[in-house]
Amino acid sequence: xxxxxxxxxxxxxxxxxxxxxxxxxxxxxxxxxxxxxxxxxxxxxxxxxxxxxxxxxxxxxxxxxxxxxxxxxxxxxxxxxxxxxxxxxxxxxxxxxxxxxxxxxxxxxxxxxxxxxxxxxxxxxxxxxxxxxxxxxxxxxxxxxxxxxxxxxxxxxxxxxxxxxxxxxxxxxxxxxxxxxxxxxxxxxxxxxxxxxxxxxxxxxxxxxxxxxxxxxxxxxxxxxxxxxxxxxxxxxxxxxxxxxxxxxxxxxxxxxxxxxxxxxxxxxxxx
Numbered sequence: 001x002x003x004x005x006x007x008x009x010x011x012x013x014x015x016x017x018x019x020x021x022x023x024x025x026x027x028x029x030x031x032x033x034x035x036x037x038x039x040x041x042x043x044x045x046x047x048x049x050x051x052x053x054x055x056x057x058x059x060x061x062x063x064x065x066x067x068x069x070x071x072x073x074x075x076x077x078x079x080x081x082x083x084x085x086x087x088x089x090x091x092x093x094x095x096x097x098x099x100x101x102x103x104x105x106x107x108x109x110x111x112x113x114x115x116x117x118x119x120x121x122x123x124x125x126x127x128x129x130x131x132x133x134x135x136x137x138x139x140x141x142x143x144x145x146x147x148x149x150x151x152x153x154x155x156x157x158x159x160x161x162x163x164x165x166x167x168x169x170x171x172x173x174x175x176x177x178x179x180x181x182x183x184x185x186x187x188x189x190x191x192x193x194x195x196x197x198x199x200x201x202x203x204x205x206x207x208x209x210x211x212x213x214x215x216x217x218x219x220x221x222x223x224x225x226x227x228x229x230x231x232x233x234x235x236x237x238x239x240x241x242x243x244x245x246x247x248x249x250x251x252x253x254x255x256x257x258x259x260x261x262x263x264x265x266x267x268x269x270x271x272x
Contacts, residue, residue, distance in 0.1 A: 044079025189219030
């Protein structure tokens, strides 16, 4: 086990989930983005690169009129979605915001859930089980999330918080037909695959997909890659400090798009 693996292993086994330490922010970040990042950093484990990317994605959907809800699966203390809320407030735009989480800690991983650094999710989970069917791993009660939103000047009633495993709550507790921004941060293969199956089809063309743990946990990457390959989605995922972000294209490989291209005298280039 290398030094980097050892440090991560000890931190995850210790039961101490901590926000990223404050760091000097790049000079090209605009002043408002820097302010938002500093405000939400105590309530999130994602670094400033991922936060800035999320801020820009939220500005993009607001300024370009991308229709649909904002959905986050895996909330922890609410820092990431708090940044989204602050941007939407700045942009004077309202849209449904859905937060899906157990609010009782991480759910049980499968054998597919191994860290790229050698961490065993199952071993960590077993060490941190609480005996009530849950764990203290990334546990943050709903009341704490609501307190975070209040501290950021956001009204908690503006967020629909859905408690439970996503496999149990989605799609039955998500009535919105369209999604503009979909952020998945539940780490594991089973939950991520379920989210992709039920939520990605509702992500509109031009909508933004963010997979927070694509570069951290093998299961999350496998779930996303399998889904995109199975459905022939020609989507570029760009790496941002371990996470990935992409804009959903029109289905260039769909039969309707192919027929339209043939009618116009050209065939689309296959991207898979």
